[in-house]
Amino acid sequence: MPQITTETKGVFVIAVTPFTDTMAVDTASVDSMVDFYYDKGADGLTILGMMGEAPKLTQSEALDITRQTLMRSGDKPVVVGVSAPGLAAIEELTKAVMDMGAAGVMVAPPGSLKTDDQIFTYYQNVVDTIGTDVPVVLQDFPLVTGIHISSSLLGRIVEAMPSIVMLKHEDWPGLAKISDIRNAEAKGRRRLSVLCGNGGVFLPEEMERGADGAMTGFAFPEMMVDVVRLAGNGEMERAQDIFDAYLPLVRYEQQPGLGLAVRKHTLAKRGAIASATQRRPGAMLAPKAIAEVERLIARQTRKLEALA
Structure with missing residues (x-):
């Protein structure tokens, strides 16, 4: 399997983790979900992320899900989230x-880091621990981690640690950071792959700034595939039109504390997974929220038909 x-x-x-109504891992839905994502045009998957409910899994379950996803993915690349409070756990899971x-593996900084030097040293320790032959995705998600990585600090990390090959860009506001990265590269700094998160809310603008694509979840991954493809071909107006048709549901899915429930409900409705169940803590959508999601999906369908 190719490496990033x-x-x-x-x-x-970013793949969800399917559970049965009894909150066991739904292995049948792992296969159907993987097939669904690739059928919709995904180039790869990232599993055991924050929206994959990784902290709710046992180590054994995490390994079983990884093994099954890799087998189902064939020659498609799969990145695995290995973030953990301690380096020993990161090393064991990475290996x-x-x-x-x-x-490759994705690592987010722990919230205990306070200074730029501490953040820099943390990633240096991660690389030293897992080995410089392992491709690393640096997850920059300050809204969740509370860790702010400036453009200058990111530059220090990139220059010192070649095995960090990708940024999962989820800063908000963060469009200027993408420009900073590409401007630094134009002046001679090594290249960094930049895939963006935040549910795709800023995807057209991120692509215009020089992002390489998306690494995030949305229950209609074909939107992200189309926007990235069209933007890459220079068809930004068409990319924006496609994005706009999905925007109300993208926005609704971005609600803190509710977004995963919306995503899982929609994926279940689309047949990707059998159940929208989340492991505790985590709740199903209330009937009123379900009605709102259904209305947004219906409106989205009409908009897409008008664009066809």
């Missing part, structure tokens, strides 16, 4: 998933 590099582009969908054939 500084040239990696496209859409890597296991890379031995299985993962394309």
Whole structure:
């Protein structure tokens, strides 16, 4: 299976973790979900992320899900989230998933870091611990981690740690950071693949700023695939039109504390997974919220038909 590099582009969908109504891992839905994402045009997957309910899994479950996803993905690249409070856990999980054939690992900084030097040292320790041969995705998600990585600090990290090949860009506001990255590269700094998160809310603008694609979840991954493809071909107006048709549902899915429930409900409605169940803590959508989602999906369908 290919590994991610500084040239990696496209859409890597952040996969949900399917559970049965009794909150057991739904292995049948893992397969159907993987098939669904690739059928909709995904270039790869990222599993065991924050929206994949990774903290709610046992180590054994995490390894089983990784093994099954990799087997189902064939030659498609799969990145595995290995963020953990301690380096020993990161090292153990990284070794296991890379031995299985993962394309790389994703690491978010722990919230205990306070200074730029601490953040820099943390990533240096991660790289030293897991080995410089493992491709790393740096997850920059300050809204959740509370860790703010400035453009200058990111530059220090990129220059010092070549095995960090990709940025999962989820800063908000963060469009200027993409411009900073590409401007630094134009002046001679090594290239960094930039795939963007935040549910795709800013995807057209991110692509215009020089992003390489998306690494995020949305229950209609074909939107992200189309926007990335069209933007890459220079068809920004068409990309924006497609994005606009999905925007109300993208916005609704971005609600803090509710977004995963919306995503899982929609994926279940589309047949990707059998149940919208989340593991506790996590709730199903209330009837009123379900009605709102259904109305937004119906409006989205009409808008897409008008664009066809």
